[in-house]
Amino acid sequence: MNLRTLRAFVEVVRQGSFSQAAEMVSLTQSSVSKAVKTLEEELGTPLFSRIGHKSELTAAGEIAYRRALVLLAERSDLVAEINDLLGLKRGVLRIGLPPVGSGELFAAMFAVYRQRYPQIEIELIEHGSKKLGECLQAGEVDVAALLVPVEGEFEYQDVRVEPLMVVLPSSHPLAGRNSVDFSDLSDSPFILFEAGFALNRIILSACERRGVSPKVSVRSAQIDFIVDLVGAGLGVAFLPRMLAYKHLHAGIALIALDEPQTDWHIALTWRRNAHLPPAARAWLDLAREMGNVPVPY
Template sequence: MNLRTLRAFVEVVRQGGFSQAAEVVSLTQSSVSKAVKTLEDELGMPLLNRIGHKSHLTAAGEIAYRRALVLLAERSDLIAEINDLRGLKRGVLRLGLPPVGSGALFAAMFAAFRLRYPQIDIELIEHGSKRLCESLEGGEVDLAALLMPIHEDFDYQEVRREPLMVLMPVAHSLAKRKHVDFQALADSPFILFEAGFALNAMILAACERKGVVPKVTARSAQIDFIVDLVGAGLGVAFLPRMLAHKHLHPGITLVPLDAADTDWHIALAWRKNAHLPPAAVAWLDLAKEMHNSAHR
C-alpha cells in the first residue's frame, strides 16, 4: 500500500468518478482504475460499487476512505515540518476559502501578505463548507475559512462577525420595517445559495426553530445573480451586512434580520494537533493584526 494509491482512491471518491479523479492526480484513467484495483486486491474486499459512470463506497470503502484521509494528512504534516527548516523565504500557504464573502474579507490580506512574504506561494481552493472541512481534514489545505461553530476536530481563530441583512425589493410590504423576523417573512419566497453553502444551513435551521417552512424559489452560487433576482421581484435573500451594503442598488432595500444564532461568524480553522507551517502561522498573525486594527 502506498500513498499515491491512497490518493488516487480518495480522489475517485471525492470527484465521483475515475476520469474526474485522473485529472486531479495527473494520471490516466486506466492508471487510476489500476490503483484502486490494486488497493482492493491488497485489502481483499471491494471498496467501490460501480454503477454506470458513478462509483459508491462499500462498507469496507467507507473505512478505507476515512483511514486514507488520516494517512494523507500525516504525510502533509511530515512535509510541512521539513519545510520549516527553510523558514519563510520560500514555501507554500495552502488556503481554503468559501465562495461567499472571501473577496471582502481577504483581498486586502492577500495584498499585505504578498508584500511581506513575496516568495511564499499561495495555493487557493474555493469550496462550500462541507468540502472545505474534508479538505482540511485530509491535509489538502493548511487553513480554511469556516462559519462558526467550528467542528471539535479543528482549532480556530476568529476573523469577523456580521449580522445578516434581508434583501428585498423596494416595493415589498416589509421594506420599511426597522427589522424583520422569519415569521414575518414566512409568505415571501426565499432565494438561497446552492446546497453545500453553510449560510443556507444556518438560515434553514433558524427557520425550523421558529416553525417556519420557507418557500425556496431559486438557488444560485453567485451573489450578483441572487441580488439581481431580488431586484426583479422574485423573492428575498440573505447576506452578511458588509456584503449586503457592497451589493446594494436602487431596486433593493436592506432590513436587519431579527433572529437568534444567525450572525455570519467567520473563523480560520486548522486541524487539532497538526503542524502548522510557518506560512500558515504568518497568515494567522496577519489576520489577527488586521482584525485588531479594524476594531481600534
C-alpha cells in the first residue's frame, strides 16, 4: 500500500468515475483501475460494488476511504512541516535595521542565528525608520526594527526601551545638572541625525509640546561624528542611554532628559496579516528568547 494508490482510490470515490479520477491524478484509466485492484488485493476485500457502469463503495470501501483521507492529510501536514524546516535551511531572512543602535541590539542575535541556521541567506538593508517603514510596507523586507509608535498597518514585538540622554560639551553651563528639559536647552544649538531618522521626530515633537523652537546647527548619520561635534562645542545632541554611555569620553557630559514621551522604544515590526517566511519567524522567536539584556553603566 502506498500513498499514490490511496490517492487514486480517493479520487475515484470523489469523482465517481475512473476516467475522471485518472485526469485528476495524471494517470491513465487503466493505471487507476490497477491501483484500486491492488488496494483491494492488499486489503483482501472488494472496495466497490459494480452495478453496470456504476460503482458504489462497499462497507469495507467506506472504511478504506475514511482512513485514506486521514493518511493523505497526514502526508500533507508532513510535507508542510518539512517545507518549513527546509525553509529554515535554505531560506532568506530579509531584514531592515536602522544605523542607530543596531550593533548593540542585534549583533549578538546575528551570531546565534547564524550558528543555528548556517544555510540561511541574510539580506540586510540599513535606513532611518521612515525609509525602513516604506520598505516594509512595500514588501522589500519581511521584518524591520522601527521606533514605536510605528505608522502603517504593522504588528510588532518590543525589543528595548531606553530613555534619552543629553550629550553636552563638558564645559557647558548645564553639565553639572542631574537632568534638564528642553526649556533649559532652548539657547543651545542642536546636533540632530539626518532627515528620515525617527529619533528626530521624537525630539522635535517634544520641543513643540514644550514651546521650544530649536536651532539645528548640524545633521549627521554617524553617532561618532555627532559626539565629536558635541565635544568640539558645536551644540548638544541626544542619544539613547545605552549608546550615550558607550560613547562617553572626557570631552562630553551626559545628563538625563526630563521630558515625557521621549523614550527610545525600538521594536521588530512586520506587516499585519502578511505571511512571514520561516526565516523571519525564527528571527522573531530568537529575539523573544534572548530578551532585553540590560547594559551596565
